[in-house]
Amino acid sequence: MNRFTRFIQDALFPRPEAKPQQPPNLFATFPLSGEARDTFVAHRTFHNEAMGIGGEQDIINNTYIDLPKEYPREQLTSMYVNSWVAARIIDLLVDDVFSAGLIRKGVAEPHDDPILKLEKKLGLWSKLPKAIKAGRLYGTAFLVLAPSDNRFERELKVEDVKKDDISNLIVVDRYSMTVHETYLNPSKVEYAQPYSYMWTMNPEGLAPLKKDDMPDMEQDKPWQGQTIVHSSRCIRFDGVGSLLDEGWKLGASNRWGYSILNRVMDDILLDMLLNATGGDVAKRMAVPVLKIKGFRDMLGIGEVVGDEVSPERYAANMRASIASNRMAFIDAGDEMMNLEVGNPEGVVTIIDGQMRRLASAAGVPVTRFTGASASGLNATGEGDSRDYRMAVESYRERHIDPQVEMLMDIMARNAGVKETPGWEWGRLGEMTAMDQAETLKITSESTSLLVSSGLIDKKESREILNQLDNVNIDENKKIPDPPMPMAGAMAGAQLGATPKKNPMSNPQKKPPLDKGTKRSM
Incomplete structure (x- = not known):
């Protein structure tokens, strides 16, 4: 984060504490010595002088990449609420991920299903x-499975869950x-994973706590609003984590993930700045011009070159008129001066480029991120959307x-159902008619090949084809035996021989009768 974006961030989101914070003990996690240690202490960041970039900094060839930062909860919440x-x-x-929903198998009446009622x-x-x-916003979050007996410290084993054992889900x-x-x-x-959490x-003490039947942490001390929770009751979701083994966190002060906004914080602040100033810039560029007869004579005060006002004085008065009146004044008889009005399209190009950059950082197509393709893009975005659906399914x-698989088992046992029903995700996006036809063709051909190879029987082929849309095969209807592979080649004539003509190729001509056979009328 350079100094310019840091200034914008501090202006938009003032820090809750005015007093400076003490720098962390960096050497506990990053042990350095010698010259490397002195350099690291001097900058507290990774210093880059090779790129030659830096934006609005006092030295153009200095670029700083900060160490991973833990933003306060209030600032991350403010970013999420105020920045679309x-x-x-x-x-x-x-x-x-959840747009397609979950499809349950073997559930005849959804309104009477005990698992769906419990969920x-x-x-x-x-x-x-x-x-x-x-978890994506704050770095780490949990879905806590609260027990009905308030024993949060007790380990949760899926196979031991009984009916009404889980009484609440808490984020x-x-x-x-x-x-x-x-x-x-x-x-x-x-190894290196948390066994339990406090x-x-x-934490803020803003509201009085009603103890109800919560157990005391220690019988001789009043309850302070804290309880130990076993890690098996906490389904954890992280934002940006470490690529290393979890063992390195044993000596680190931060055992959580980082917000995914860390990677795009500068870009989000820059986007807010562009949108806040873009309209004003476009307004300043669209300056109306008013020609006034004798305007040069009105500007006679000041330095005069010959019979005319100096260009410097003329330009200064024009800038003053634009600043105060949002309008430019020139002399009606002045033919040698042309006022060039700026084109606001340049601002639009910058904003569109920033949108593409943010969409790329989010891993989302521009058409999905903004709701419309950016200026200058003629593509419909169908290919990007298809790739994005594949990425969503992979994630x-x-x-x-x-x-979800663990939660399905827990919900079934918590509802008193011994066996967990099958489930699958719904389809992301609607298939086009061409995609449906292509899917039907490929599945039919592959099923026919499996039957002809003897890998599946006709009953199994009916089940496969019945799963396709708009396909329903009657079980009583006889499915003809598939032709043997290379049957035409085995029954064909020798090389160079004239192939026999199929008598049924012409439906108007009846096939010849064999000797001793009568034709029925």
Whole structure:
């Protein structure tokens, strides 16, 4: 972050504390020595002089890339609420992941299904996307599975969940959590992962707490609004994490992820600045010109060259008139001066380029990010949308499916259902008629090949084809045996021989009768 964007950030989002914060102990995480240590202490950042870029800095060849920064919760919330660009970056991918919904298998009457009733009661499909968005915004967030007996410290095992064991689902961000205990055995898959968290339910102390039947942390001390939560009850979602093994976090002060807005904070602030000043710039460029007879004589005060006012004096008065009246005055008889009015299209080009940059950073096509293609793009964006749907499905499979699969098992057992019904995600986007026809053709050909190869029987082929849209095969209808492979070649004539003509190729001509056969009328 350079000094110019830092100034804009401080102007738009003033820091809650006026006093300067103490610099962190960087050497606890990044041990350096010698010249490297002195350089690191001097800059506190990674210093780049090779790029030769820097924007509005006092030295043009200095560029600084800050160390990962932990923004306050209030600032990240302000960015999400006040900047539609930040909200799109956080929301779009998650909304598209859940847009197709979940398709249940084996559920005849949805309104009578106990699992669906429980999910609706707990608000699963509204809280799960909210937890993922909170993780992307704040760096780390949790979906806490609250037990009915208030024993949050008890380990949650899916196979041991009983009916009504989970009474609530709670979305908690990392600012309310601290790591309480950690797995230290490197031979375990849980190595360096939190064993339990300390959840502070009332960190600000703004509202009185009603204890109800919450257990005391210690019997001889009053309850302070904190409780230990076992990590198995916390479904965790991170924003930007580390590519290294989790073991490095044992010696780090920050064990959370970072907000995905960290990567685009400068660009979001620049976008806000462009949109705030773009209209004013366009207005300043569109300056009306008013010709006044004898205008030169009116400007006679000042330095005169011969019989005319000096160009410097003339230009200064014109700038003053533009600044005060939003209008330019020239002499009606002045034919040698032409006022060039700026073209505001340049501002539009800059804003469009910034939108493409932000859409690329968010991993979303421009047509999806802004709702329309940027200026100068003639493409419909169909190819980008198709690639984006594939990216959404890949993200859902890698990051969402494991949590959803576990939640489906927990919800089924919590509803008193012994066996978890099957489920699958709905289709993202509508297939065109051409795509449907192509899918039907490919599936039919592959099914026919499987039948002819003896890999599946006719009943299985009916089940495959019945899954396609607008296809329904009657089980009583006889499916003809597929032709043998290369049947035509085996029955064909020798090389160079004239092929026999099919007598049925001409429907008007009846095939010849064999000897001793009578034709029925």
